[in-house]
Amino acid sequence: MFLRKLGLEQAVTFEQYDANGYDHMRIPGYELDIPFDKEQLSARLAKLFPEHAGPIRNFINEVWLTAAEIKKLPEHPGIAYVLSHALGNQRVIKYHKSTLQDVFDAFKLPLEAQTLLALQWPDFLLPPKKLSFFAWTALFTGYCRGAYYPTHHFAHVIDSLVKVIMENDGEIIYQQKVTNFILDENRVAGVKTIDMQDRTVFQEHYGQDIICNIDPQHAAAMIGKHHFSSSVRAKLDYEYSPSNFVAYCVVKGIDLSDFGFGRWNLFHSEQADLNKAFDDMYDRADYSALSFGVTTPGFLTDDPGDCPEGEQIIQFITVANYHYFHDLKIRDAGAYRKMKKQIFDAMIDIIEQKYVPNFRDFIVFKMTGSPTTNESFCAAPEGNSYGSNLTPENFSAGRLDHRTSLKNFYFCNASSGAPSFTGTIRTGCVLYEKLSGDSVLDADLS
Structure with a gap:
């Protein structure tokens, strides 16, 4: 839907990873290729660990049921919403503070099976004992619905997006670093920049809406955290991945x-x-x-x-x-x-x-x-890979989003949405819908 909205659905296409095994997991004594099909996944694990076939199948089913509940949640679910819809959010309520390790332990999975399932840990840069079960579930089941790579590589995707911006009277100003924000009482009116090639050149840029993809903590420090509401300041208190x-x-x-x-x-x-x-x-x-x-x-x-x-x-x-x-x-x-x-x-x-x-x-x-x-x-x-750390504390209903409490100023970053290629696009689409009232998220972005 995102690419169709931009007229890029023919130009920017994707190739599917091997459906029989998009991730190949290898540890001493064990090999597992992760397929798209969850029943096939359960069967492969059961063959490797026949004495634990029941718990493994129950765990896989629980993962998919949890993913279904997460998918039905509104974009910014509050605690009141989740509790008022408790019957349809039993797993959301049960696991909202759980790590992946907590759920592995609850289903008594053998250590080697845990490792084979969690071996894509570099996608989060966290081990099971620290990783949010929700974060792992969303990515794991998302990949099983289909893992893809751009037909003409990622550079072509970015070049295509840039072309759309330029063809619609947009402007991209290169080699300009934001050094400060311009405040007008409780409104961010623009930014100050320095030319990275000629550091004697300073400029000011103004806009009706200022969308900030700088790390939110860093941007808030530049503006002054005291300018933000107490609730936003609390959400800005995240640790980096x-x-x-x-x-x-x-x-x-x-x-x-x-x-x-x-x-x-x-x-x-x-x-x-x-x-x-x-x-x-x-x-x-x-x-x-x-x-x-x-x-x-x-x-x-x-x-x-x-x-x-x-x-x-x-x-x-x-x-x-x-x-x-x-x-x-x-x-x-x-x-x-x-x-x-x-x-x-x-x-x-x-x-x-x-x-x-x-x-x-x-x-x-x-x-x-x-x-x-x-x-x-x-x-x-701090060289972070994915913005805020994807622990249960940071990956929750109270996670920072685009709202900042300052007029016409919005965050649009991994720490105020979700990391990764798809996460980046979704975060931008959510903000676009907020500002325009136009819908782009009525179809999966996977």
Whole structure:
């Protein structure tokens, strides 16, 4: 519906991941490919864990029933609404403070089954013991309804949106950084900017409505938190999601499809206890038995994009502690670079041992990023990956939304909506509906 509204439904299309296994989960002794079909998923898990087939099936059914209740909720459900519709919101009420681990424990799932189901933890950068059950349920069932990748890659999606803006008399001003907001009593009237190429040039920009996609905490601090109502200030008191370590690589002289890569993501863990794996990496900077995710975008569509013939892209991600990397970089730049290399080497060692022998020999390009990279290039406070941390406390009915208590000023950010590609679009559509009265969300955005 979003693309149709912009006239892009023919230009911007998507390719489906492998319905038989869009995520490939791998831990010592166990392999599971996550299919779209939940009955097939239950059957695969039952085959791996026959003594726990009943609890596993009950858990999967509960996940889908919970997702159905969440989907029926209005955009901003208050506690009063949920309680007044208690009969249709039994699971929403029951699990609103639950972590994924809480629900795993309630259904007495074996540890290895828990790990196989939660191994896409890099999509949240949280382990089961901290992750909101609602957040996991929404994403997991959403992917099972259909996981997709842009036919012409993400750059084409962004370029297409920019084209629509320009063709409709819009303007995008590049290389301008917002340095402050212009207040007119309790109204935000505009912003002040500095030119990032010529830092002697300052400008002011005014508008009837000011939509802010800057991190809400950061924007509120720039404006002055005292300008906001007490209820908004309370919602602004969120913790940031953990940061990440990423590696972008190009290989040549090898076809990764010969080694089990294809129209799916790979998630690997060297240990079955994800909570311990996460704590080892995040709290202790110990990557000796790490868990990480891998994607190969070139296999998700037939469009080669700008990748040279004969080369393939492969990307890696795991968690990293912002404060550890920030302090290390300031204290000892050499040690900082050494730590990045250590994590990268640990990942590649596993790839060579378990998936692609002599993988290093085929790497012709690599680029790594740490939490401080996120902070520098994405303006992400504390290098956060997904805005506010997706714990039960932050992923609730009281979550921050577009409303700010200041006239004509609106938040539109992962922390005031939902992270990810679909979450970003949905957050923007909700605000568009608020400002225009026009509907764009009467169809799924999955």
